[in-house]
Amino acid sequence: MPYQWADHQVFPAGEGGVLLGVDQGSLFLIDRETRELLARGQGSAPPDPAGLCAAEREIMEGLLDARILVSAGSGKRPAPEIDPALIPLTTMVLEVAQDCNLRCRYCYAEGGSYGGPARLLEPALARRAVERLVEESGDRERLTLILFGGEPLLNLAAVEAAAQAAQALSRDGGKRIFLSLTTNGTLLTPEAVALLKRHRIAVSVSMDGPAELHDANRVGVDGEGSYARIVSRLSGLFEAGSAPVAARVTLVPQQWSRVEEVFDHLLGLGFQEVGISPASPIHRALLADAEQEERLFESFAALAARFVREASLGRVLPFGNLIDLLARLHVGQTKSVACGAGLGYLAVDAGGSFYLCHRLTGEEEFRVGTLESGPDPRSIGSALKRLGAGREELCAGCWARTLCGGGCHYENHLRENRLGLPAGSSCGFIRRWLQLGIETYAELRAGGAEPLLQMLEKRAKC
Numbered sequence: 001m002p003y004q005w006a007d008h009q010v011f012p013a014g015e016g017g018v019l020l021g022v023d024q025g026s027l028f029l030i031d032r033e034t035r036e037l038l039a040r041g042q043g044s045a046p047p048d049p050a051g052l053c054a055a056e057r058e059i060m061e062g063l064l065d066a067r068i069l070v071s072a073g074s075g076k077r078p079a080p081e082i083d084p085a086l087i088p089l090t091t092m093v094l095e096v097a098q099d100c101n102l103r104c105r106y107c108y109a110e111g112g113s114y115g116g117p118a119r120l121l122e123p124a125l126a127r128r129a130v131e132r133l134v135e136e137s138g139d140r141e142r143l144t145l146i147l148f149g150g151e152p153l154l155n156l157a158a159v160e161a162a163a164q165a166a167q168a169l170s171r172d173g174g175k176r177i178f179l180s181l182t183t184n185g186t187l188l189t190p191e192a193v194a195l196l197k198r199h200r201i202a203v204s205v206s207m208d209g210p211a212e213l214h215d216a217n218r219v220g221v222d223g224e225g226s227y228a229r230i231v232s233r234l235s236g237l238f239e240a241g242s243a244p245v246a247a248r249v250t251l252v253p254q255q256w257s258r259v260e261e262v263f264d265h266l267l268g269l270g271f272q273e274v275g276i277s278p279a280s281p282i283h284r285a286l287l288a289d290a291e292q293e294e295r296l297f298e299s300f301a302a303l304a305a306r307f308v309r310e311a312s313l314g315r316v317l318p319f320g321n322l323i324d325l326l327a328r329l330h331v332g333q334t335k336s337v338a339c340g341a342g343l344g345y346l347a348v349d350a351g352g353s354f355y356l357c358h359r360l361t362g363e364e365e366f367r368v369g370t371l372e373s374g375p376d377p378r379s380i381g382s383a384l385k386r387l388g389a390g391r392e393e394l395c396a397g398c399w400a401r402t403l404c405g406g407g408c409h410y411e412n413h414l415r416e417n418r419l420g421l422p423a424g425s426s427c428g429f430i431r432r433w434l435q436l437g438i439e440t441y442a443e444l445r446a447g448g449a450e451p452l453l454q455m456l457e458k459r460a461k462c
């Protein structure tokens, strides 16, 4: 039977390489002979088995099993159409406060209010939101409620109401609702910490590293840096010890050469995991140049190398970005869209409206229902169509498509519709990051690291 190559990509790893089967998101460590045979067939039909020696035929059989070689004529599978009506809601971001006591210079939420008037979610609406999450969750048992803002600790009454409702509905409704909250850390008073502990709410604190770096952007209404205020609050949170506390870092391009310093500083303060995001380019001054992008990649690569060294000693370097990527690679998770926005995941604003995602809050074209009427699958479907327009064409020939899913909707919308940048302006970095993850994963596999792989499996299920 004649065969053809399925979409695949080979990356360096050891003496051979690591082979990615693009459609399945499958990864294989390969030896030098396999890599050479694959290189010989690049861009052409697979070699005729009659002209191969026994060892090469064996390699070809292995590639057939791995579905890197497929029957001729089995064309690319079109991405399946996803019907939002068929996907239960499992994650809700609840904006308990569309208000904030800080004015971070890179804030995509325009000082926490998302461009509208500052307001707090009524406790009764917070309870209704949790009920709605349960009503829309179908047969799913594990649900996640993310208490968000602005600054959610400005509204302890709504946090309390949502947490109580989640506990009552978990108890009576056969669901498990996992609660988390993202805070800027300035309002972690003993009262707030006691509430978080009482309801076992997992906490992430937004911090950007040492005082000088943090205070460059995370400032109060008066323009004063917030570092000292947050640090004075952290010990209370860490001592409460209810759950591991993660730091969420946002860095502007001028700071990207200092990622490792930021990472180490935050671990030194007592955080148990650190996730690092480049600031969204809400205006052109936040767009990075090629050199800054290179610095960011180098920093991530240095952390990945440290991750491998730590793994060889039986330890996990708590670099959240990499752990999440490795977990997905480990279980072979592929995606046809970048995230669950509108497909199992929705945000609710402080007025009780559903939005496709928290970052798109306040944009009327992405408002997709209300707590009273529920999320509207047709509005979700058309919002997703608008956001995905032209993406299929852009991504069809990209080896990263089943790992990337087309990139973050909000980032694409921001870059292409608001800043007028061409589609795909961030793809180079996305592909480099994914390749780094694949190569790191291959190194870990080659070195054994069994307990780490078990941890990745558990993480992928979260």
Ligand code: SF4
Residues within 6 Å of the ligand: 100, 101, 102, 103, 104, 106, 107, 108, 109, 110, 111, 112, 149, 150, 151, 184, 206
């Ligand atoms: S703490 Fe968050 S919501 Fe408040 S200004 Fe800073 S980034 Fe915006």
Ligand code: SF4
Residues within 6 Å of the ligand: 394, 395, 398, 399, 400, 401, 402, 404, 405, 406, 407, 424, 426, 427, 428, 430, 431
């Ligand atoms: S990297 Fe770019 S082209 Fe490739 S899948 Fe992601 S968005 Fe599409």
